[in-house]
Amino acid sequence: MKKVKWLGAITVLSGAALTLTACGNNNNNNASDKKVSFKEAVPKKQVKKGGTLKYAVESDSPFTGIFLPELSDTITDSEIQSPGLEGLFSVDDSYKFNNKGAATFKLDKNAKTITIEVKKGVKWSDGKQVTAKDLEYAYEIVGNPKTKTS
Incomplete structure (x- = not known):
């Protein structure tokens, strides 16, 4: 029985010593004292034409x-x-749609309609102008009852 008490006392003292060592004051704070700074701007380089991503x-x-x-x-x-x-519409800091994106819109709540106008200069990757017909296709897919959209 004395051995069990003696072994228990050693275990408690060892645990206390480990706890005090882990929670002790570490004077080696050199890593946290170093100030790290990064450049706020990325250098601008000439855009390369062509290539592979x-x-x-x-x-x-x-x-x-x-x-x-x-x-x-x-x-x-x-x-x-x-x-x-690229999205058609831009949003502000409150995530409300605005007319700063690639298209503008006019919402008529009474008629339950929205008129979308694509801005000039909005082009596909092949250089062709984006048209209303291009946008209409997406809405036809979503609005089609045969399409499994939710």
């Missing part, structure tokens, strides 16, 4: 390759297409 995404789901946001239903597809997608 290599992009990798690690995912456990397969890449389906659907680049229409209206039909894409996987995170992998959405993540891969995101650098190439």
Whole structure:
């Protein structure tokens, strides 16, 4: 019985010593005293024409390759297409739509309609102007009852 009491006392003292050592004052604070500063601006370089963008995404789901946001239903597809997608509308700091994006809109709540006008100079990657017909297609897909959209 004496051995058990003696062993218990040593265990308690060892635990107390370890606790005091872990919680002790460490005078080696050199790492936290160093001030780290980063440049606030990135140097601007000439834009290169042409080239190839290599992009990798690690995912456990397969890449389906659907680049229409209206039909894409996987995170992998959405993540891969995101650098190439520009929204039509811009939002302010309160996430309210404004007319500073690629298109302007006029909302008529009484008539339950919205008029969208694409600004001049908004072009596809091949240089062709974006038209109303291009935008209409997306809304036709979403509004079609045969499309499994929610």
